[in-house]
Amino acid sequence: MSSIFDKNLIIKVAESLEDFLAMRSVRTEVFQSEQGIEPELDFDGKDEISDQIIAYxxxxxxxxxxxxYLDxxxxxxxxxxxxxIARGKGIGKLIMEKAIALAVQKKMQEVVIHSQEYxxxxxxxxxFEPEGAVFEEAGIPHVKMRKKLGSTY
Structure with missing residues (x-):
């Protein structure tokens, strides 16, 4: 059984100015408009040294x-x-899988995240396995999580 995502969903590493503007618009809507996070906390100057995944x-x-890449x-x-409008359809999971696959491709041994608790x-x-206690980041409860990479993914 195929879904609309099979044909029309693209998840890729951002390459063009259009991709970077799309990434900024999604983050602005979710983090700033919806969650009230300050723009300077979201856009912290580290985007330029990071790979960006974008879903269309x-x-x-x-x-x-x-x-x-921390090291x-x-x-x-x-x-x-x-x-x-796209939540609950598995897109977050697919974005994470693409990000993990990219880390594997770059021969990383582990991935860490600060997941919003919910x-x-x-x-x-x-x-991913939780590590330590819940903490606040930008006023939102988070938990540090880690996933070992290698032949298991």
Whole structure:
């Protein structure tokens, strides 16, 4: 059984100015408009040294995440955002899978995330394990999570 996503959903590494503008618009809507996060906390100057994943459905941006490389063995996936109209359809999971695959391709040994507490279950289904206590980041409860990479993914 195929879905509309099979033909019209594209999840890719951002390459063009259009992709970067799309990433910014998704993050602005989700983090600033919806969650009230200050723009300077979201756009912290680290986008330029990170890989960006962008999801489009029929050429409309729906979701994004960035991958920052902390050292030669650890990647950090952050800024996962999916527009409200696209939530609950598995797009966040697909973006995370693309980000993890990119980390594997770059021979990273582990991925860390600071997951908003309410979506911790999504990340656990992808093999992330919680570490330590819940903490606040930008006024929102988060949990640090880690996934070892290698032959298992």
């Amino acid at each position: 459905l029929d050429r409309q941006p729906l979701g994004t995440a960035r991958i920052r 030669d063995r650890t990647a950090k996936i952050e800024r996962l955002a999916v527009l409200p 979506i911790q279950g999504l990340h656990q289904k992808l093999g």
